[in-house]
Amino acid sequence: MKKAIFVDGASLRHMYFALWIGSIKYNQLMNILTKEIGECRELFDKPFYTISHAGFLSMKKPIVYAGFYLFATRTGNGKDDQAIISKMNGLPDDGEISEVVLVAADSDYIPALQKQVEKGRKVFVVATETLQSNGRPMISSQMKEEFNFVDIAVFKDRI
Secondary structure (H helix, E strand, C coil): CEEEEEEEHHHHHHHHHHCCCCCCCHHHHHHHHHHCCCCCCEECCCCEEEEEHHHHHHHHHHHHHCCCEEEEECCCCCHHHHHHHHHHHCCCCCCCEEEEEEECCCHHHHHHHHHHHHCCCEEEEEECCCECCCCCECCCHHHHHHCEEEEHHHHCCCC
16 A cells, blocks of 8 residues: 655645744655555655745755655645645555655645545644744644644654
8 A cells, every 4th residue: 555645835834833933844754644544555656845936946955855746836726725736636546555745734735645545545744733923824724633643743753
């Protein structure tokens, strides 16, 4: 069995600001996502990482070097979310994939993640409960309750 990994770069960026992480060590992030989250160690494909075009040039090398497939959108405006949802919905139904890992706190992903659960896949959502400036947690209670929640804050010192 294999796992498919998706990273919403904009969401991850908000998480590391909220957790006071200076910069992400992408090799460490890759190691955590592939070896420490879930039971599968074999990847279906390169982890899919979205980023807005504005931050693309300065971050491209370390992300690609760590082994992620980088998808750049011209603007945010939910296009990064739509790219991940489209890619996730396009996963084959041949039983090869048993786990889906999403690094994001956006509730926009709930319907796509629910479809993965309906297909018999175990879904892990990597995000944080850390409070935002408005006093609300970054991840919704629905995301935490419906899927296997992994608080990225646990790995703060390593990423």
